[in-house]
Amino acid sequence: MSALTERALAELLLTGGICGVLGVQVVLRRLAFFTETLGHVTFLGVVTAAVTGTDITIGAGIAAMGAVAVMGRGGVASRPHHQRSGVMISGALALGVVLISTRPGFGKDLSAALVGSPLTAGTGDITVAAITAVLVTGTLTLAHKELVLAAFDPAVTRALGYPTRLIDGGLLALLAVTVVTAVPAVGATLPLALLVGPAASALLWTRRIIPATLIGGLLGAAAGAAGLALSLHYRVATAAGTAVICGALFIVAATTTLAGRARQTRLHRPATGL
Amino acid sequence: MTAVDRAFLEAVLLGTVGGLISVQILLRRLPFFTLAMTHATFPGVVLAAIAGADLYAGGGLFGVLVVLGVLALSRRPEQGTTTAIGIVLSAGFALGVVLLSARDGFSKDLTAYTVGQILTVGPGDLTAVAVVGVIVLALLSVAGRQLTFRAFDPGGYAAAGYRPTVIDMALLLTVEAVIIVAVPAVGAILAVAVLVAPAAIARLWTHNVTAMTAIAVAAGIGSGLAGVLISTRYDVATGGTITVVTGTLFALSLAATTTWTAITGSRRGRRQAADRPASAVTGPSHLEEVG
Numbered sequence: 001m002s003a004l005t006e007r008a009l010a011e012l013l014l015t016g017g018i019c020g021v022l023g024v025q026v027v028l029r030r031l032a033f034f035t036e037t038l039g040h041v042t043f044l045g046v047v048t049a050a051v052t053g054t055d056i057t058i059g060a061g062i063a064a065m066g067a068v069a070v071m072g073r074g075g076v077a078s079r080p081h082h083q084r085s086g087v088m089i090s091g092a093l094a095l096g097v098v099l100i101s102t103r104p105g106f107g108k109d110l111s112a113a114l115v116g117s118p119l120t121a122g123t124g125d126i127t128v129a130a131i132t133a134v135l136v137t138g139t140l141t142l143a144h145k146e147l148v149l150a151a152f153d154p155a156v157t158r159a160l161g162y163p164t165r166l167i168d169g170g171l172l173a174l175l176a177v178t179v180v181t182a183v184p185a186v187g188a189t190l191p192l193a194l195l196v197g198p199a200a201s202a203l204l205w206t207r208r209i210i211p212a213t214l215i216g217g218l219l220g221a222a223a224g225a226a227g228l229a230l231s232l233h234y235r236v237a238t239a240a241g242t243a244v245i246c247g248a249l250f251i252v253a254a255t256t257t258l259a260g261r262a263r264q265t266r267l268h269r270p271a272t273g274l
Numbered sequence: 275m276t277a278v279d280r281a282f283l284e285a286v287l288l289g290t291v292g293g294l295i296s297v298q299i300l301l302r303r304l305p306f307f308t309l310a311m312t313h314a315t316f317p318g319v320v321l322a323a324i325a326g327a328d329l330y331a332g333g334g335l336f337g338v339l340v341v342l343g344v345l346a347l348s349r350r351p352e353q354g355t356t357t358a359i360g361i362v363l364s365a366g367f368a369l370g371v372v373l374l375s376a377r378d379g380f381s382k383d384l385t386a387y388t389v390g391q392i393l394t395v396g397p398g399d400l401t402a403v404a405v406v407g408v409i410v411l412a413l414l415s416v417a418g419r420q421l422t423f424r425a426f427d428p429g430g431y432a433a434a435g436y437r438p439t440v441i442d443m444a445l446l447l448t449v450e451a452v453i454i455v456a457v458p459a460v461g462a463i464l465a466v467a468v469l470v471a472p473a474a475i476a477r478l479w480t481h482n483v484t485a486m487t488a489i490a491v492a493a494g495i496g497s498g499l500a501g502v503l504i505s506t507r508y509d510v511a512t513g514g515t516i517t518v519v520t521g522t523l524f525a526l527s528l529a530a531t532t533t534w535t536a537i538t539g540s541r542r543g544r545r546q547a548a549d550r551p552a553s554a555v556t557g558p559s560h561l562e563e564v565g
Contacts, residue, residue, distance in 0.1 A: 032360030033306045087474050089309065090467035091521030097389045097464070097514035114388065115371050189463070193364035200357045237375035240368040247365020 012224030020220020023199025197246025285498030314366030
Protein backbone atom coordinates (compact mmCIF):
# COMPACT_ATOMS: atom_id res chain seq x y z
CA MET A 1 0.00 0.00 0.00
CA SER A 2 1.54 3.27 -1.07
CA ALA A 3 1.67 6.40 1.08
CA LEU A 4 -1.00 7.87 -1.18
CA THR A 5 -3.56 5.14 -0.53
CA GLU A 6 -2.63 5.09 3.18
CA ARG A 7 -3.46 8.78 3.47
CA ALA A 8 -6.68 8.25 1.51
CA LEU A 9 -7.61 5.36 3.80
CA ALA A 10 -6.94 7.41 6.94
CA GLU A 11 -8.95 10.33 5.56
CA LEU A 12 -11.91 8.15 4.53
CA LEU A 13 -11.94 6.15 7.79
CA LEU A 14 -11.95 9.35 9.85
CA THR A 15 -14.52 11.15 7.68
CA GLY A 16 -16.79 8.08 7.52
CA GLY A 17 -16.54 7.56 11.26
CA ILE A 18 -17.32 11.18 12.17
CA CYS A 19 -20.23 11.32 9.75
CA GLY A 20 -21.65 8.01 10.98
CA VAL A 21 -21.50 9.17 14.61
CA LEU A 22 -22.95 12.64 14.07
CA GLY A 23 -25.40 11.27 11.50
CA VAL A 24 -27.54 9.76 14.26
CA GLN A 25 -28.35 13.29 15.45
CA VAL A 26 -29.07 14.35 11.84
CA VAL A 27 -31.53 11.47 11.39
CA LEU A 28 -33.18 12.00 14.80
CA ARG A 29 -33.78 15.66 14.01
CA ARG A 30 -34.56 15.09 10.32
CA LEU A 31 -31.88 17.51 9.19
CA ALA A 32 -31.22 15.87 5.81
CA PHE A 33 -32.45 18.79 3.73
CA PHE A 34 -30.54 21.25 5.88
CA THR A 35 -27.37 19.17 5.48
CA GLU A 36 -27.74 19.22 1.72
CA THR A 37 -28.19 23.00 1.77
CA LEU A 38 -25.16 23.28 4.01
CA GLY A 39 -23.13 21.22 1.53
CA HIS A 40 -24.12 23.45 -1.38
CA VAL A 41 -23.30 26.64 0.50
CA THR A 42 -19.96 25.12 1.51
CA PHE A 43 -19.34 24.42 -2.18
CA LEU A 44 -19.74 28.13 -2.85
CA GLY A 45 -17.23 28.83 -0.07
CA VAL A 46 -14.73 26.35 -1.52
CA VAL A 47 -15.02 27.83 -5.01
CA THR A 48 -14.72 31.41 -3.76
CA ALA A 49 -11.63 30.48 -1.77
CA ALA A 50 -10.11 28.70 -4.77
CA VAL A 51 -10.82 31.59 -7.15
CA THR A 52 -9.52 34.25 -4.77
CA GLY A 53 -6.55 32.12 -3.71
CA THR A 54 -7.29 31.85 0.02
CA ASP A 55 -7.21 28.69 2.11
CA ILE A 56 -10.03 26.32 1.10
CA THR A 57 -10.82 25.11 4.63
CA ILE A 58 -11.20 28.69 5.84
CA GLY A 59 -13.44 29.64 2.89
CA ALA A 60 -15.59 26.55 3.39
CA GLY A 61 -15.76 27.16 7.14
CA ILE A 62 -16.92 30.76 6.79
CA ALA A 63 -19.58 29.78 4.25
CA ALA A 64 -20.87 26.89 6.36
CA MET A 65 -21.04 28.95 9.56
CA GLY A 66 -22.79 31.71 7.63
CA ALA A 67 -25.40 29.22 6.42
CA VAL A 68 -25.96 28.00 9.98
CA ALA A 69 -26.30 31.57 11.24
CA VAL A 70 -28.80 32.49 8.48
CA MET A 71 -30.84 29.32 8.38
CA GLY A 72 -30.42 27.90 11.86
CA ARG A 73 -32.50 30.57 13.58
CA GLY A 74 -35.94 29.73 14.88
CA GLY A 75 -35.78 26.07 13.98
CA VAL A 76 -35.72 26.63 10.22
CA ALA A 77 -33.28 23.77 9.91
CA SER A 78 -35.79 21.21 11.05
CA ARG A 79 -38.40 22.21 8.50
CA PRO A 80 -37.64 19.97 5.58
CA HIS A 81 -39.85 21.49 2.93
CA HIS A 82 -38.84 25.05 3.35
CA GLN A 83 -38.73 26.74 -0.01
CA ARG A 84 -36.09 29.24 0.98
CA SER A 85 -33.72 26.31 1.45
CA GLY A 86 -34.75 25.13 -1.99
CA VAL A 87 -33.75 28.45 -3.52
CA MET A 88 -30.58 28.65 -1.43
CA ILE A 89 -29.60 25.10 -2.33
CA SER A 90 -29.61 25.72 -6.08
CA GLY A 91 -28.61 29.38 -5.87
CA ALA A 92 -25.42 28.72 -3.91
CA LEU A 93 -24.44 25.87 -6.18
CA ALA A 94 -25.16 27.89 -9.31
CA LEU A 95 -23.17 30.87 -8.07
CA GLY A 96 -20.28 28.50 -7.40
CA VAL A 97 -20.56 27.04 -10.90
CA VAL A 98 -20.62 30.52 -12.46
CA LEU A 99 -17.56 31.58 -10.42
CA ILE A 100 -15.63 28.45 -11.30
CA SER A 101 -16.58 28.73 -14.98
CA THR A 102 -14.72 32.05 -15.19
CA ARG A 103 -11.50 30.07 -14.98
CA PRO A 104 -10.20 28.03 -17.92
CA GLY A 105 -10.33 24.25 -17.67
CA PHE A 106 -12.95 24.44 -15.00
CA GLY A 107 -14.40 20.94 -15.37
CA LYS A 108 -11.69 19.31 -13.28
CA ASP A 109 -11.85 21.81 -10.41
CA LEU A 110 -15.62 21.61 -10.45
CA SER A 111 -15.69 17.83 -10.11
CA ALA A 112 -13.12 17.93 -7.28
CA ALA A 113 -15.19 20.48 -5.34
CA LEU A 114 -18.45 18.63 -6.08
CA VAL A 115 -17.51 15.02 -5.42
CA GLY A 116 -14.14 15.29 -3.64
CA SER A 117 -10.82 13.61 -4.28
CA PRO A 118 -9.68 11.60 -1.24
CA LEU A 119 -6.61 10.34 -3.11
CA THR A 120 -5.15 13.84 -3.02
CA ALA A 121 -5.84 14.37 0.70
CA GLY A 122 -2.75 15.68 2.46
CA THR A 123 -1.59 15.34 6.04
CA GLY A 124 -3.19 18.73 6.78
CA ASP A 125 -6.62 17.37 5.77
CA ILE A 126 -6.09 14.30 7.95
CA THR A 127 -5.11 16.47 10.94
CA VAL A 128 -8.27 18.57 10.47
CA ALA A 129 -10.33 15.37 10.30
CA ALA A 130 -8.71 14.03 13.49
CA ILE A 131 -9.41 17.28 15.36
CA THR A 132 -13.03 17.22 14.18
CA ALA A 133 -13.31 13.60 15.30
CA VAL A 134 -12.20 14.56 18.82
CA LEU A 135 -14.56 17.55 18.80
CA VAL A 136 -17.58 15.51 17.65
CA THR A 137 -17.07 12.54 19.95
CA GLY A 138 -16.26 14.85 22.88
CA THR A 139 -19.38 16.98 22.40
CA LEU A 140 -21.64 13.96 21.87
CA THR A 141 -20.28 12.29 25.02
CA LEU A 142 -20.48 15.36 27.25
CA ALA A 143 -23.83 16.67 26.03
CA HIS A 144 -25.48 13.34 25.22
CA LYS A 145 -28.47 13.71 27.54
CA GLU A 146 -29.18 17.32 26.53
CA LEU A 147 -28.92 16.57 22.80
CA VAL A 148 -31.26 13.59 22.93
CA LEU A 149 -33.76 15.43 25.13
CA ALA A 150 -33.76 18.45 22.81
CA ALA A 151 -34.18 16.24 19.76
CA PHE A 152 -37.22 14.44 21.12
CA ASP A 153 -38.95 17.11 23.16
CA PRO A 154 -37.84 20.73 22.66
CA ALA A 155 -40.69 22.09 24.79
CA VAL A 156 -39.79 20.02 27.83
CA THR A 157 -36.11 20.81 27.35
CA ARG A 158 -36.93 24.51 27.47
CA ALA A 159 -39.23 24.06 30.44
CA LEU A 160 -36.52 22.24 32.40
CA GLY A 161 -34.31 25.29 31.97
CA TYR A 162 -31.83 23.97 29.43
CA PRO A 163 -30.49 26.50 26.93
CA THR A 164 -32.23 25.04 23.86
CA ARG A 165 -30.91 27.70 21.50
CA LEU A 166 -27.38 26.89 22.58
CA ILE A 167 -27.96 23.15 22.18
CA ASP A 168 -29.55 23.48 18.72
CA GLY A 169 -27.01 26.05 17.57
CA GLY A 170 -24.14 23.98 18.88
CA LEU A 171 -25.36 20.91 17.03
CA LEU A 172 -25.75 22.84 13.78
CA ALA A 173 -22.28 24.35 14.21
CA LEU A 174 -20.89 20.86 14.78
CA LEU A 175 -22.66 19.72 11.61
CA ALA A 176 -21.11 22.62 9.70
CA VAL A 177 -17.63 21.73 10.97
CA THR A 178 -18.20 18.11 9.92
CA VAL A 179 -19.35 19.06 6.41
CA VAL A 180 -16.32 21.34 6.01
CA THR A 181 -14.05 18.53 7.20
CA ALA A 182 -15.62 16.11 4.75
CA VAL A 183 -15.22 18.38 1.70
CA PRO A 184 -11.64 17.36 0.72
CA ALA A 185 -12.59 13.70 0.94
CA VAL A 186 -16.09 13.52 -0.46
CA GLY A 187 -16.80 16.96 -1.93
CA ALA A 188 -19.69 19.27 -1.18
CA THR A 189 -22.54 17.14 -2.51
CA LEU A 190 -21.75 13.77 -0.93
CA PRO A 191 -21.40 14.35 2.87
CA LEU A 192 -25.17 13.88 3.09
CA ALA A 193 -24.82 10.22 2.04
CA LEU A 194 -22.19 9.56 4.70
CA LEU A 195 -24.13 11.43 7.36
CA VAL A 196 -27.50 9.85 6.71
CA GLY A 197 -26.85 6.38 5.22
CA PRO A 198 -24.91 4.61 8.02
CA ALA A 199 -26.78 6.37 10.84
CA ALA A 200 -30.23 5.68 9.39
CA SER A 201 -29.27 2.02 8.91
CA ALA A 202 -28.03 1.81 12.50
CA LEU A 203 -31.26 3.38 13.76
CA LEU A 204 -33.26 0.76 11.88
CA TRP A 205 -31.36 -2.04 13.57
CA THR A 206 -31.49 -0.58 17.06
CA ARG A 207 -33.67 2.12 18.57
CA ARG A 208 -31.21 2.93 21.36
CA ILE A 209 -29.16 6.03 20.73
CA ILE A 210 -25.72 5.05 22.10
CA PRO A 211 -25.52 1.66 20.32
CA ALA A 212 -26.86 3.30 17.15
CA THR A 213 -24.14 5.98 17.36
CA LEU A 214 -21.42 3.35 17.75
CA ILE A 215 -22.81 1.22 14.90
CA GLY A 216 -23.21 4.33 12.75
CA GLY A 217 -19.57 5.28 13.30
CA LEU A 218 -18.35 1.77 12.49
CA LEU A 219 -20.55 1.52 9.39
CA GLY A 220 -19.41 4.94 8.19
CA ALA A 221 -15.73 4.06 8.58
CA ALA A 222 -16.34 0.68 6.91
CA ALA A 223 -18.13 2.38 4.01
CA GLY A 224 -15.13 4.69 3.57
CA ALA A 225 -12.70 1.77 3.48
CA ALA A 226 -14.96 -0.23 1.15
CA GLY A 227 -15.32 2.76 -1.16
CA LEU A 228 -11.53 3.04 -1.42
CA ALA A 229 -11.19 -0.70 -2.11
CA LEU A 230 -13.93 -0.47 -4.75
CA SER A 231 -12.24 2.45 -6.47
CA LEU A 232 -8.80 0.78 -6.47
CA HIS A 233 -10.21 -2.43 -7.95
CA TYR A 234 -12.59 -1.04 -10.52
CA ARG A 235 -11.05 2.39 -11.15
CA VAL A 236 -14.15 4.41 -10.30
CA ALA A 237 -14.54 7.64 -8.31
CA THR A 238 -13.61 6.92 -4.66
CA ALA A 239 -15.90 9.29 -2.80
CA ALA A 240 -18.87 8.48 -4.99
CA GLY A 241 -18.25 4.77 -4.43
CA THR A 242 -18.34 5.39 -0.68
CA ALA A 243 -21.62 7.29 -1.01
CA VAL A 244 -23.18 4.52 -3.10
CA ILE A 245 -22.17 1.97 -0.43
CA CYS A 246 -23.86 4.17 2.21
CA GLY A 247 -27.06 4.14 0.13
CA ALA A 248 -26.84 0.39 -0.38
CA LEU A 249 -26.40 -0.07 3.40
CA PHE A 250 -29.68 1.70 4.01
CA ILE A 251 -31.53 -0.38 1.43
CA VAL A 252 -30.17 -3.56 3.08
CA ALA A 253 -31.15 -2.28 6.53
CA ALA A 254 -34.61 -1.24 5.35
CA THR A 255 -35.34 -4.61 3.72
CA THR A 256 -33.94 -6.74 6.56
CA THR A 257 -36.00 -4.93 9.18
CA LEU A 258 -39.09 -4.48 7.05
CA ALA A 259 -40.93 -7.69 7.94
CA GLY A 260 -40.46 -7.34 11.71
CA ARG A 261 -41.81 -3.84 11.86
CA ALA A 262 -44.61 -4.08 9.31
CA ARG A 263 -47.16 -3.94 12.09
CA GLN A 264 -45.75 -0.76 13.64
CA THR A 265 -45.68 0.93 10.25
CA ARG A 266 -49.41 0.82 10.10
CA LEU A 267 -49.77 2.12 13.65
CA HIS A 268 -47.79 5.31 13.41
CA ARG A 269 -47.22 6.50 9.92
CA PRO A 270 -45.61 9.93 9.89
CA ALA A 271 -47.09 12.91 8.14
CA THR A 272 -45.31 13.13 4.81
CA GLY A 273 -45.03 15.87 2.27
CA LEU A 274 -47.15 13.90 -0.13
CA MET B 275 -31.45 28.93 -36.43
CA THR B 276 -28.19 29.45 -34.57
CA ALA B 277 -27.18 27.81 -31.31
CA VAL B 278 -27.92 31.01 -29.40
CA ASP B 279 -31.42 31.24 -30.93
CA ARG B 280 -32.10 27.68 -29.91
CA ALA B 281 -30.78 28.43 -26.41
CA PHE B 282 -33.18 31.38 -26.12
CA LEU B 283 -36.10 29.27 -27.34
CA GLU B 284 -35.18 26.49 -24.93
CA ALA B 285 -34.96 28.99 -22.06
CA VAL B 286 -38.43 30.38 -22.87
CA LEU B 287 -39.98 26.91 -23.17
CA LEU B 288 -38.33 25.63 -19.99
CA GLY B 289 -39.26 28.76 -18.09
CA THR B 290 -42.89 28.29 -19.08
CA VAL B 291 -43.06 24.59 -18.27
CA GLY B 292 -41.05 24.97 -15.05
CA GLY B 293 -43.14 27.93 -13.91
CA LEU B 294 -46.38 26.02 -14.47
CA ILE B 295 -45.33 22.91 -12.59
CA SER B 296 -43.41 24.75 -9.83
CA VAL B 297 -46.63 26.09 -8.31
CA GLN B 298 -47.93 22.54 -7.88
CA ILE B 299 -44.59 21.46 -6.36
CA LEU B 300 -44.71 24.32 -3.89
CA LEU B 301 -48.36 23.79 -2.96
CA ARG B 302 -47.58 20.19 -2.08
CA ARG B 303 -44.34 21.09 -0.30
CA LEU B 304 -42.30 18.89 -2.57
CA PRO B 305 -39.11 20.96 -3.13
CA PHE B 306 -36.89 18.45 -1.35
CA PHE B 307 -38.57 15.53 -3.12
CA THR B 308 -37.99 17.29 -6.44
CA LEU B 309 -34.34 17.79 -5.54
CA ALA B 310 -34.05 14.06 -4.86
CA MET B 311 -35.73 13.26 -8.18
CA THR B 312 -33.32 15.48 -10.11
CA HIS B 313 -30.29 13.92 -8.45
CA ALA B 314 -31.55 10.40 -8.90
CA THR B 315 -32.46 10.93 -12.56
CA PHE B 316 -28.77 11.67 -13.11
CA PRO B 317 -27.53 7.99 -12.98
CA GLY B 318 -30.27 7.05 -15.46
CA VAL B 319 -29.03 9.69 -17.90
CA VAL B 320 -25.44 8.51 -17.43
CA LEU B 321 -26.40 4.86 -17.90
CA ALA B 322 -28.25 5.73 -21.09
CA ALA B 323 -25.23 7.69 -22.34
CA ILE B 324 -22.88 4.77 -21.62
CA ALA B 325 -25.23 2.20 -23.14
CA GLY B 326 -25.78 4.46 -26.15
CA ALA B 327 -29.53 4.49 -25.51
CA ASP B 328 -31.86 7.48 -25.70
CA LEU B 329 -31.07 9.89 -22.84
CA TYR B 330 -34.71 10.74 -22.26
CA ALA B 331 -35.75 7.08 -22.11
CA GLY B 332 -32.92 6.18 -19.71
CA GLY B 333 -33.50 9.14 -17.43
CA GLY B 334 -37.25 8.62 -17.49
CA LEU B 335 -37.13 4.94 -16.64
CA PHE B 336 -34.74 5.55 -13.77
CA GLY B 337 -36.77 8.49 -12.54
CA VAL B 338 -39.92 6.39 -12.30
CA LEU B 339 -37.99 3.79 -10.31
CA VAL B 340 -36.79 6.56 -8.00
CA VAL B 341 -40.30 7.86 -7.40
CA LEU B 342 -41.41 4.35 -6.43
CA GLY B 343 -38.25 3.84 -4.33
CA VAL B 344 -38.74 7.00 -2.27
CA LEU B 345 -42.41 6.19 -1.74
CA ALA B 346 -41.46 2.67 -0.57
CA LEU B 347 -38.57 3.75 1.70
CA SER B 348 -40.59 6.53 3.29
CA ARG B 349 -43.16 4.04 4.55
CA ARG B 350 -40.95 3.43 7.59
CA PRO B 351 -42.38 5.03 10.70
CA GLU B 352 -39.10 5.72 12.49
CA GLN B 353 -37.47 8.19 10.17
CA GLY B 354 -40.06 9.58 7.83
CA THR B 355 -39.61 10.89 4.34
CA THR B 356 -36.73 13.29 4.91
CA THR B 357 -34.15 10.63 5.65
CA ALA B 358 -35.26 8.38 2.80
CA ILE B 359 -35.23 11.28 0.36
CA GLY B 360 -31.81 12.36 1.61
CA ILE B 361 -30.36 8.91 1.03
CA VAL B 362 -31.91 8.50 -2.42
CA LEU B 363 -30.70 11.99 -3.33
CA SER B 364 -27.05 11.63 -2.41
CA ALA B 365 -26.61 7.95 -3.22
CA GLY B 366 -28.36 8.39 -6.56
CA PHE B 367 -26.10 11.27 -7.51
CA ALA B 368 -23.07 9.28 -6.33
CA LEU B 369 -24.11 6.32 -8.47
CA GLY B 370 -24.13 8.59 -11.49
CA VAL B 371 -20.64 9.85 -10.63
CA VAL B 372 -19.36 6.29 -10.17
CA LEU B 373 -20.77 5.23 -13.53
CA LEU B 374 -19.31 8.30 -15.24
CA SER B 375 -15.91 7.87 -13.61
CA ALA B 376 -15.61 4.40 -15.13
CA ARG B 377 -15.06 6.19 -18.42
CA ASP B 378 -12.14 8.34 -19.45
CA GLY B 379 -12.24 12.12 -19.41
CA PHE B 380 -15.03 12.14 -16.90
CA SER B 381 -14.71 15.69 -15.57
CA LYS B 382 -16.04 17.14 -18.80
CA ASP B 383 -19.00 14.76 -19.01
CA LEU B 384 -19.76 15.29 -15.34
CA THR B 385 -19.88 19.03 -15.90
CA ALA B 386 -22.27 18.67 -18.83
CA TYR B 387 -24.63 16.38 -16.94
CA THR B 388 -24.57 18.21 -13.62
CA VAL B 389 -24.79 21.82 -14.75
CA GLY B 390 -26.09 21.46 -18.30
CA GLN B 391 -25.20 22.81 -21.73
CA ILE B 392 -28.09 24.94 -22.97
CA LEU B 393 -25.99 26.19 -25.90
CA THR B 394 -25.77 22.69 -27.38
CA VAL B 395 -29.49 21.84 -27.35
CA GLY B 396 -30.77 20.52 -30.66
CA PRO B 397 -34.19 20.56 -32.34
CA GLY B 398 -34.93 17.21 -30.66
CA ASP B 399 -34.47 18.73 -27.18
CA LEU B 400 -36.73 21.64 -28.12
CA THR B 401 -39.44 19.25 -29.33
CA ALA B 402 -39.15 17.23 -26.11
CA VAL B 403 -39.65 20.35 -23.95
CA ALA B 404 -42.63 21.38 -26.10
CA VAL B 405 -44.23 17.92 -25.77
CA VAL B 406 -43.78 17.94 -21.99
CA GLY B 407 -45.21 21.46 -21.96
CA VAL B 408 -48.36 20.15 -23.63
CA ILE B 409 -48.55 17.35 -21.05
CA VAL B 410 -48.23 19.84 -18.17
CA LEU B 411 -50.90 22.11 -19.71
CA ALA B 412 -53.18 19.11 -20.17
CA LEU B 413 -52.69 18.00 -16.57
CA LEU B 414 -53.35 21.49 -15.21
CA SER B 415 -56.42 22.12 -17.37
CA VAL B 416 -57.96 18.69 -16.73
CA ALA B 417 -57.00 18.24 -13.08
CA GLY B 418 -55.99 21.71 -11.89
CA ARG B 419 -58.90 22.04 -9.47
CA GLN B 420 -58.36 18.52 -8.18
CA LEU B 421 -54.66 19.23 -7.60
CA THR B 422 -55.46 22.33 -5.57
CA PHE B 423 -58.14 20.49 -3.61
CA ARG B 424 -55.70 17.65 -2.86
CA ALA B 425 -53.00 20.10 -1.80
CA PHE B 426 -55.13 22.07 0.62
CA ASP B 427 -57.37 19.37 2.04
CA PRO B 428 -56.07 15.82 1.62
CA GLY B 429 -58.69 14.42 3.96
CA GLY B 430 -61.56 16.18 2.23
CA TYR B 431 -60.20 15.11 -1.14
CA ALA B 432 -60.26 11.43 -0.18
CA ALA B 433 -63.66 11.79 1.49
CA ALA B 434 -65.10 13.35 -1.67
CA GLY B 435 -64.45 10.06 -3.42
CA TYR B 436 -61.33 10.95 -5.39
CA ARG B 437 -58.33 8.64 -5.48
CA PRO B 438 -55.29 10.43 -3.95
CA THR B 439 -52.85 7.79 -5.25
CA VAL B 440 -53.85 8.37 -8.87
CA ILE B 441 -53.50 12.14 -8.76
CA ASP B 442 -50.23 11.88 -6.78
CA MET B 443 -48.72 9.54 -9.32
CA ALA B 444 -49.89 11.75 -12.18
CA LEU B 445 -48.28 14.79 -10.55
CA LEU B 446 -45.02 13.04 -9.68
CA LEU B 447 -44.65 11.52 -13.15
CA THR B 448 -45.27 14.92 -14.74
CA VAL B 449 -42.64 16.47 -12.45
CA GLU B 450 -40.25 13.71 -13.50
CA ALA B 451 -40.98 14.44 -17.17
CA VAL B 452 -40.15 18.11 -16.66
CA ILE B 453 -36.91 17.17 -14.87
CA ILE B 454 -35.84 14.94 -17.75
CA VAL B 455 -36.30 17.61 -20.39
CA ALA B 456 -34.62 20.20 -18.15
CA VAL B 457 -31.44 18.12 -17.65
CA PRO B 458 -29.82 18.74 -21.07
CA ALA B 459 -30.25 22.48 -20.65
CA VAL B 460 -29.57 23.22 -16.98
CA GLY B 461 -28.15 19.93 -15.72
CA ALA B 462 -29.26 17.45 -13.10
CA ILE B 463 -28.34 19.41 -10.00
CA LEU B 464 -29.53 22.81 -11.20
CA ALA B 465 -32.85 21.56 -12.59
CA VAL B 466 -34.42 22.08 -9.19
CA ALA B 467 -34.02 25.84 -9.65
CA VAL B 468 -36.27 25.73 -12.73
CA LEU B 469 -38.78 23.58 -10.88
CA VAL B 470 -38.95 25.29 -7.47
CA ALA B 471 -37.72 28.86 -7.57
CA PRO B 472 -40.34 30.46 -9.92
CA ALA B 473 -43.20 29.54 -7.58
CA ALA B 474 -41.16 30.50 -4.52
CA ILE B 475 -40.81 33.98 -6.07
CA ALA B 476 -44.48 34.16 -7.07
CA ARG B 477 -45.73 33.07 -3.66
CA LEU B 478 -44.13 36.12 -2.11
CA TRP B 479 -46.27 38.41 -4.27
CA THR B 480 -49.68 36.74 -4.23
CA HIS B 481 -51.75 34.07 -2.51
CA ASN B 482 -54.00 33.43 -5.49
CA VAL B 483 -53.07 30.20 -7.27
CA THR B 484 -53.87 31.46 -10.79
CA ALA B 485 -51.99 34.72 -10.31
CA MET B 486 -49.14 32.78 -8.72
CA THR B 487 -48.90 30.53 -11.76
CA ALA B 488 -48.80 33.54 -14.07
CA ILE B 489 -46.04 35.24 -12.06
CA ALA B 490 -44.11 31.96 -11.83
CA VAL B 491 -44.20 31.53 -15.62
CA ALA B 492 -43.09 35.13 -16.12
CA ALA B 493 -40.26 34.68 -13.58
CA GLY B 494 -39.20 31.43 -15.24
CA ILE B 495 -39.10 32.91 -18.74
CA GLY B 496 -37.47 36.14 -17.55
CA SER B 497 -34.64 34.46 -15.68
CA GLY B 498 -34.08 32.01 -18.54
CA LEU B 499 -33.71 34.81 -21.09
CA ALA B 500 -31.59 36.95 -18.79
CA GLY B 501 -29.40 33.97 -17.94
CA VAL B 502 -28.66 33.11 -21.59
CA LEU B 503 -28.04 36.78 -22.38
CA ILE B 504 -25.63 37.33 -19.48
CA SER B 505 -23.77 34.08 -20.02
CA THR B 506 -23.22 34.64 -23.75
CA ARG B 507 -22.04 38.18 -23.13
CA TYR B 508 -19.68 37.45 -20.23
CA ASP B 509 -18.77 33.90 -21.19
CA VAL B 510 -19.79 32.12 -17.98
CA ALA B 511 -21.69 28.85 -17.44
CA THR B 512 -25.26 29.27 -18.72
CA GLY B 513 -27.10 26.84 -16.44
CA GLY B 514 -25.45 28.45 -13.44
CA THR B 515 -26.26 31.97 -14.62
CA ILE B 516 -29.96 31.16 -15.14
CA THR B 517 -30.11 29.82 -11.59
CA VAL B 518 -28.23 32.79 -10.16
CA VAL B 519 -30.67 35.18 -11.88
CA THR B 520 -33.58 33.22 -10.41
CA GLY B 521 -31.98 33.36 -6.97
CA THR B 522 -31.43 37.10 -7.27
CA LEU B 523 -35.07 37.60 -8.30
CA PHE B 524 -36.10 35.64 -5.22
CA ALA B 525 -33.86 37.69 -2.93
CA LEU B 526 -35.18 40.97 -4.41
CA SER B 527 -38.79 39.80 -4.12
CA LEU B 528 -38.23 38.72 -0.54
CA ALA B 529 -36.67 42.06 0.38
CA ALA B 530 -39.40 44.03 -1.42
CA THR B 531 -42.36 42.13 0.02
CA THR B 532 -40.90 42.00 3.53
CA THR B 533 -40.30 45.74 3.49
CA TRP B 534 -43.78 46.37 2.09
CA THR B 535 -45.53 44.29 4.77
CA ALA B 536 -43.36 45.82 7.46
CA ILE B 537 -44.38 49.35 6.35
CA THR B 538 -48.09 48.63 5.91
CA GLY B 539 -48.15 46.41 9.00
CA SER B 540 -46.58 48.95 11.35
CA ARG B 541 -48.82 51.71 9.98
CA ARG B 542 -51.83 49.65 10.99
CA GLY B 543 -50.10 48.69 14.23
CA ARG B 544 -50.12 45.00 13.45
CA ARG B 545 -46.65 43.76 14.32
CA GLN B 546 -47.87 40.17 14.18
CA ALA B 547 -48.77 40.44 10.53
CA ALA B 548 -45.48 42.14 9.75
CA ASP B 549 -43.64 39.19 11.18
CA ARG B 550 -45.40 36.90 8.78
CA PRO B 551 -45.64 38.51 5.37
CA ALA B 552 -47.22 35.68 3.42
CA SER B 553 -48.65 33.02 5.63
CA ALA B 554 -51.49 31.78 3.49
CA VAL B 555 -50.81 29.44 0.68
CA THR B 556 -49.03 26.41 2.00
CA GLY B 557 -50.35 26.68 5.51
CA PRO B 558 -48.62 28.16 8.53
CA SER B 559 -46.35 25.26 9.45
CA HIS B 560 -43.19 26.23 7.63
CA LEU B 561 -43.60 29.96 7.40
CA GLU B 562 -43.54 31.02 11.00
CA GLU B 563 -39.94 32.09 11.08
CA VAL B 564 -40.19 34.60 8.21
CA GLY B 565 -38.88 37.99 9.31
